[in-house]
Amino acid sequence: MSDRDDERQALRERIQDFLQAVAAEAAVRRADPALDRRVLALKHYQQQRFAHSYADLLETPRYGPAARFFLDELYGPKDFSQRDAQFARVVPTLVRLFPEEVVLTVAQLAELHALSEKLDNAMARHLPGLEISAEDYRQAWQAAASPAQREQQIRLLLAVGEALEGLTRKPLLRQALRMMRGPAAAAGLGELQQFLETGFDTFKAMKGAQEFLQTIATRERVLAATLFAG
Numbered sequence: 001m002s003d004r005d006d007e008r009q010a011l012r013e014r015i016q017d018f019l020q021a022v023a024a025e026a027a028v029r030r031a032d033p034a035l036d037r038r039v040l041a042l043k044h045y046q047q048q049r050f051a052h053s054y055a056d057l058l059e060t061p062r063y064g065p066a067a068r069f070f071l072d073e074l075y076g077p078k079d080f081s082q083r084d085a086q087f088a089r090v091v092p093t094l095v096r097l098f099p100e101e102v103v104l105t106v107a108q109l110a111e112l113h114a115l116s117e118k119l120d121n122a123m124a125r126h127l128p129g130l131e132i133s134a135e136d137y138r139q140a141w142q143a144a145a146s147p148a149q150r151e152q153q154i155r156l157l158l159a160v161g162e163a164l165e166g167l168t169r170k171p172l173l174r175q176a177l178r179m180m181r182g183p184a185a186a187a188g189l190g191e192l193q194q195f196l197e198t199g200f201d202t203f204k205a206m207k208g209a210q211e212f213l214q215t216i217a218t219r220e221r222v223l224a225a226t227l228f229a230g
Contacts, residue, residue: 011103012095018110019088025117026081038124042140043077045132050075053219063212066161069202070216073195074112074157084113093187099176102196105163109195112156119145119153141227150224157220158213164199165209174200 029036050071051058057067072078087094095103122144127136141150167173177197184193203209 008095008100008103011100011107012091015091015095015103015107015110016088018107018114019084019091021114022084022110022117023088025114025121026084028121035121035124037130038127039120040077041130041132042120042124042127043075045137047071047076049137053223054216057212057215062206065202066206066209066212069199070157070161073199074160080113087189087192090188094189094192097180097183097187097189099173101163101167101170101173102177105160105167105196106192108156108159108163112153112160115149115153115156119149138227147224147228150227151221154217154220154224158217161203161209161213161216164203165213167196167200168204174204 029039054067054071057063058071094106098106123140126140126143177193177200181190181193184190206212
């Protein structure tokens with residue numbers, strides 16, 4: 001086996017491990033409907049919090065689409081369970097079909113997804129109900145997680161953004177993604193394909209994501225410091 005094959009196999013195993021972690025957290029919620037409702041309420045709260053924190057970016061022609069992409073795809077309460085189940089079954093196909101840079105991006109996305117699901121489940125157990133206040137949210141973070149875990153989550157969020165930005169600097173990649181629509185759909189990777197194409201087009205249209213990502217990094221770290229203060 002070549003070094004390239006070894007790297008691909010390692011990536012495949014990483015992605016599968018993260019997706020198994022996501023599936024385990026989803027199974028916990030299915031077994032506990034009350035927890036599931038609290039997690040959904042938490043995800044709604046976090047989406048609203050992001051929309052409030054980045055209202056200025058959402059209103060700008062340059063950064064609005066990217067902020068909306070983060071809001072809908074990375075912060076929202078959207079149900080990804082069917083996509084995740086399909087995705088987990090075809091990871092070897094994904095690793096074989098997609099360019100290595102895309103697979104690396106998917107690995108970072110899967111890692112972020114796994115950590116976020118773990119933290120959401122843990123935090124939801126400390127919420128007093130489905131109506132969440134800023135103080136409830138702060139106390140849940142302090143009870144369920146550490147500053148290091150939140151920093152890791154922020155780093156992964158930024159890494160996904162930086163990876164999408166990096167993909168836009170490869171002129172032939174957009175055409176390659178477009179050509180892979182058919183094979184991806186046939187392999188059960190249609191939703192992932194759509195995520196990648198939307199992310200690529202959104203970041204390409206920004207004509208540089210450095211200021212956008214730096215704004216997110218600064219604001220999320222300020223919020224984290226506030227959440228864990230006292």
